[in-house]
Amino acid sequence: MLAVAHRAANDPTSLRAALDTGVDLVEADVHAFRGRLEVRHEKSLGPWWLWERREPVRRRNGRVFELRELLEALNGDPRLMLDLKGVHPRLADRVASVLDELAPRAAFTVCTQHWWMLGAFGRLPRVRVVLSAGSRRGLRRLRARLLEEPAYGVNVHRRLLTPAVVAELCRRSNVVLTWPVDTRQALADARRLGVGGVVSKDPAVLRSVLGARDG
Template sequence: MLAVAHRGGNSVAGLSAALAAGVDLVEVDVQLYRGALEVRHSRAVGSRLLWDRADGFTRRRELPELEEILAVAGGDPRLMLDLKGRSLEMAARVAESLRVRAHGVPVAVCTKEWAMLDTFAADPNVKRIFSAANAAQVARLLARMRGQRVDGVSIRLRLLTPPVMAELRRATDLILAWPVDSASDLARAEHLGVTGAISKSLPLLDALVRRRS
């Protein structure tokens, strides 16, 4: 099972820690704001402040941008960019940034807005991952994938059932589940047979990597 650091790449320190822990993928949330590719999961509260349930308030000026994260990664192929929002412009900007700053480096791009993934269709180094956060999205995704293969999917753990897993396996070999933040979550994910666990817990991911190796 792959170990994926949930939001691990949303800061330089978090990215460095996750890569050093030996995880297989580090999630980096990307949002477009006034022309800037901001790395954040938090929501804007006005033009200067951001809020997130886990981290509370932060200042926008403290946010890294995608180019900084790519520079810190230094060509490491373990990034998974999670594109937030519905802006096709953002997808185009991210694609261009990858071509310039990480040319040819393998990278995963994930989003719930699947049309954005079409932007990367001509980039063979980009693994396109379809994300689903609710039952309606899962149903639409299963219908979309029937009769075709996709690079991968990322689905909320509580939405996965044996019948859903059976359908997903016909379309892809990469099934990521989130959030997997406790031993019971991990046990459920393993029982279902998912191929990757997305977790905020570095100790849990570290244990998963060590046990696998």
């Protein structure tokens, strides 16, 4: 089972801590904003504010990192999964260009719920694309899509999955990930479902996944 550190690559400190634990991937959220590729989970609320859990935060009160800084902090480590956020028409093309410029040989992973974006990475054959689904409608679309064209990977919200659905997805993709898996009970459920990897922001859960595999 793969261990994916949720949001751990959104700042260099948590990035290094997650990589040092030996996780398979660290996840970062990428947004396009005013010509920049920002790495953050918070949503934009106009030009001066960010929005997280109903709490507005002034941009000037926090440090927002950019994708270039993240790639430099990785220092060649390929264990990165970029989650493309929003529907900016140039987001995917710009991310692909930065990856091609700074890490053309890296086998990074890119995921999004907006699958049309993933076509931008066709020119980067080492990049692995993952189709995400967070709603029942999204899962229905995903199952139909996989019947037409298999995918490297899928990432589906845990509440949508059953063992039968996971088995179906496994037949049409190389890896089935699920989120959120932030408690031991959630991890037990993920194992019951038969997924190939979990996305978690809880270090204890990630260590449990790694420990079970090493044992």
